[in-house]
Amino acid sequence: MPPLDSTTAQLILWAVIGYGLGSIPFGMILARLMGLGNLREIGSGNIGATNVLRTGNKTAAALTLLLDAAKGAFAVLLARAYAAEDAAQLAALAAFLGHCYPVWLRFRGGKGVATFIGLWLALAWPVGLTNCATWLVAVLVTRTSSVGALSAAAFSTIWAVLLGQGTALILGILLTLLVFWRHRANIARLKAGTEPRIGSKS
Numbered sequence: 001m002p003p004l005d006s007t008t009a010q011l012i013l014w015a016v017i018g019y020g021l022g023s024i025p026f027g028m029i030l031a032r033l034m035g036l037g038n039l040r041e042i043g044s045g046n047i048g049a050t051n052v053l054r055t056g057n058k059t060a061a062a063l064t065l066l067l068d069a070a071k072g073a074f075a076v077l078l079a080r081a082y083a084a085e086d087a088a089q090l091a092a093l094a095a096f097l098g099h100c101y102p103v104w105l106r107f108r109g110g111k112g113v114a115t116f117i118g119l120w121l122a123l124a125w126p127v128g129l130t131n132c133a134t135w136l137v138a139v140l141v142t143r144t145s146s147v148g149a150l151s152a153a154a155f156s157t158i159w160a161v162l163l164g165q166g167t168a169l170i171l172g173i174l175l176t177l178l179v180f181w182r183h184r185a186n187i188a189r190l191k192a193g194t195e196p197r198i199g200s201k202s
Contacts, residue, residue: 010083011090018075018091022098022115025105026067027052030060048110050145050198068110069118071095076122089171092119096175100182111182113149116175120156124165131156143197146186153179 027047031039036055039047043054049068053061072095079091099115101107117135121128131152139148157172159165180187189195 018094019098022095023102068114072115072118073122
């Protein structure tokens with residue numbers, strides 16, 4: 001096998017760093033530190049902010065949301081500062097995969113919504129802000145977290161094109177598809193009319 005060239009080795013390095021940052025399960029860590037119990041045994045069993053909110057602790061949920069977004073943003077900004085834009089985009093994808101499939105939790109992670117938002121805020125903040133606005137409007141109208149997530153993901157590539165961020169289009173499509181894949185059970189419940197609304201404990 002021929003040795004890796006420096007560019008390939010650098011991309012692999014940033015993919016590993018991105019995955020490592022993304023795989024930090026802040027929801028579970030905060031739940032344990034704040035005595036909220038095991039998230040696997042609460043609500044949906046998910047490790048994200050929506051399920052943390054089902055513990056009744058809004059502070060823990062807000063911190064989980066911020067930290068899950070921050071780890072994605074940090075992976076992008078770090079790679080961009082020390083490498084190049086291709087490394088930043090690869091780190092973004094790896095961070096998202098790290099959150100959804102963390103090795104520490106036997107690859108059973110979260111659904112990646114906060115990390116998705118954080119990645120876009122770092123990759124192209126105008127797109128990130130429009131994603132936030134899309135999520136917020138959808139949630140306010142439906143009171144359903146998954147609808148907000150799916151709406152933000154569905155519109156993200158449209159915003160990227162309209163706001164002149166076409167260089168991240170392929171990454172955006174991949175992230176959108178991953179968000180929909182991670183929400184496939186939610187989509188089934190939405191079709192059945194059984195998807196819980198925000199604030200529900202079940």
